[in-house]
Amino acid sequence: MKLRTKVASVSAAGMLMLGVAACSNPVANGSGQPDASATPASSITIWHNTADSPALLDLYKNFTQATGIKVNLVDIPSSSFETTTQTKWSTGDKPDVLEYHPTAAAILQFNPSNFVDLSSQAFVGKSGDLYKNVGSYQGKVYAAVTEFPSIFGLYYNKADLQKAGVSAPTNWNQLLDVCKALNSKGITPIYESGSSQWPTQILPAAYAADSNKDNAYGNDLLDNKAKVNDPNGAAVKGLEAYKQLQDAGCFNKDFATGTYEKATDAVYTGTAAMTALHSDALTQFTQSAGSVQKASDALGFTGISANSATAWYGPSPLGSYYVPKTGDSSREAAALKFIQYATGDGYAKLIQEGQTFPVIQGYDDPSGLTSLQKDFKAAYDNGATAGYANNLPGWNNFPAEISKLLNNQESAIQVADNMEASVQQAAKAANLPGW
Template identity: 45%
Template sequence: MYISRARGRSAAFAAALVATSLLATACSNTMGSAGSGDASADSSLFGGSAVTGVTLTLWHNTADPQALLDLYKAYEKESGNTLQFVDIPASTFPTTVQTKWATGARPDILEWHGNRTDLLALNGSQTMVDLSSMSFVAKEGQLATLSGSLDGKTYAATIGMPTVFGLFYNKSVLAAAGLSVPQTYADLAHDCTVLKAKEPGVIPLYEAGGSGWPQQVLSSFDYVAQYNKGNTYAASILSGEAKLNDPNGPLVKGLEAYAALKSAGCFNSDSATGTWETSLKDVLAGKAAMVANGSDSVPMLDADAGGNDASVDAAVGFTGVSATSAVAGYAPSPLGTYYVPKTGDTTKERAAIQFIEYVTGAGYGAYIDEAATIPTLSGTATPKMQGLMQQIDAAYRDGATLTWNSQVPGSGNFGPESAKLLAGQEDAQAVADKVQDYYLQASAAAGS
């Protein structure tokens, strides 16, 4: 176990997880005396004087941006408590957390994914304090029912903006080829053909299979987005009305469209080993025309440009893209999503709840201003954002849908299976068949 004090990290790491994209009142004096269990069952966790002078262990992602690190420092100063950080490497975040969790180890505060599937992986309804009665829940609105939520209860505070999935593109490259911004997969196929003819030295679509997760974006997150309005596609899977491996269903068709782009030579020659870091550098430099990825990539683009946001805005644009329309997908980001695990130490549980109060209260406004990002809590003004983030915000607000995998158990196995499609080891139907099997196994294990 590696334990350290939080320290500044390059913003370049803020997007290391896509598979994987905020904090306003001082620590309340309305917290209570000892009690354990979930919030709704044990109101004593939510009343009484503020806890001070304790050390709270926080498992956090090493991709936390500086704005979150500064928020932690502000909390320590305001509360008189100390945060002891267990750094979870961004590159192995899901597996490391789940492995540590399986040993019975528990932090006082956990930074973790908000997806239902990831909460189920930690048996959240039994292991996390129910935060449903806290004031931030109403301010989150619908997000509180999607992030850190199970069976109508909210177990997490989500202050980090959701990750928005779509397409980053180099403006100059598309313009030089006489192309408009693509919105559909037919557009992507057409643009690939044109770019290969008019810009032969440019990679039409960079794919970063070597990083393990980026191929999921183009192979399903983007394609399926338009079919999951109101979470309808995921709901049809959960109800048994549809199956992930239906030959004419959205997942199989998305995988087939992805395979067709690969067969047409639209990807970089090293697509199975290419990296997320290189994909962003190449789109920024115009070596690649497009890359499908999430909004957490913006800090990396800014870092690649030496912190010159204006040059990034001049070079790179963002759009939603789906099967036949320009719909973006989104998913709760692990960065800035916090849980209070049940540890049996009621004093620390109460102090951890006060941490949640602070980051969604007194500390929230300053965090939003420093992060220059989209607020997740109502009543908070959106700060001035760089142009690329404004495009992402517009795509998010213009009908973006929750990614299908956010609600479907067993979908954590989709990444390795989609990688096999990219490597030519499995076809689209075989990938979907396996993902359907994983879903059934996970549902049975969860008793659903």
């Protein structure tokens, strides 16, 4: 898995507040697609996240070398990625290529009519079922995804589990049993990052992962066929199960001041046995350990849900690209050239240099990966499901609501009630079907 760090809002699986949809611009030929006969422009502008890896930065350079089309990069600070992008877009300014979250919520945020439909591009048919849940809306693909998704599950310290005489838990009952065994040995079972907030979303969503095969539950929520606050629904059950862990003494005593950075230090050193994070947290674990290999020697990773080792995933905005309709056929043609290069001739080098697993078929896994990195791929291959909230509008206040649950200010059902109200407000504002 490629080593990179995502900002907190990115790390939380792209759970976005739906904004006011922008007005669409017609493309030059009026057909809704770029003019196939247009001569590509000599340069394109790409709005990109400053958290882009060296491999992605090289992709832009390699594209210019291969095609002669110059790339003008506009830096979007990772610390304010969503708000900066939305603000620039709202002024009427548009790039030729937009790097952004490949979720239905993001597509709706900018209005799908503002983007070129990429459904006929070759990479779509070579990506398995990925675009059923990622980069698409109502059967049309708008974002090209080049990066392996963020896999959410449990990191665990191998030595701590061995001391307690237990194996890595792969369902909720096992997790509770492991917590009890670790506590009996004086080892903090799970480090929770209450101060950072965004990691607290992971375990409640993990509980629901095996209830969301093919994103059926997430789609029902998006289509208003299910409610977040259904007492018998997976969202409420996940919140209740999360609170159950706290009540059973599974979390660090200083959970309220716990941080993402302290979590990786604690689990690597063994002062806490487990923490729930995403696969891209390997960058932070590497800083804690001093090297990828040392982190891998000490740690393992597993998916976990209510009844099985099912992990959940969220697509990364890094390396995910849209082609906005600019009304300039030559610029759109050049932008499509970039999409085709990034998912075609330039993809093998991107995978090898970035040490990331391919999401497009026909490419080998990079060599030299550690056992921990292979754990991420195994969790993905073991039936990982999309996060049920990946595409939901109005979800960005969920971490604050979890904080209230942790601090006994709200119950699980109250949190769910508030999130249902937030989703309804955002969905109605966006005129989503079914709302």
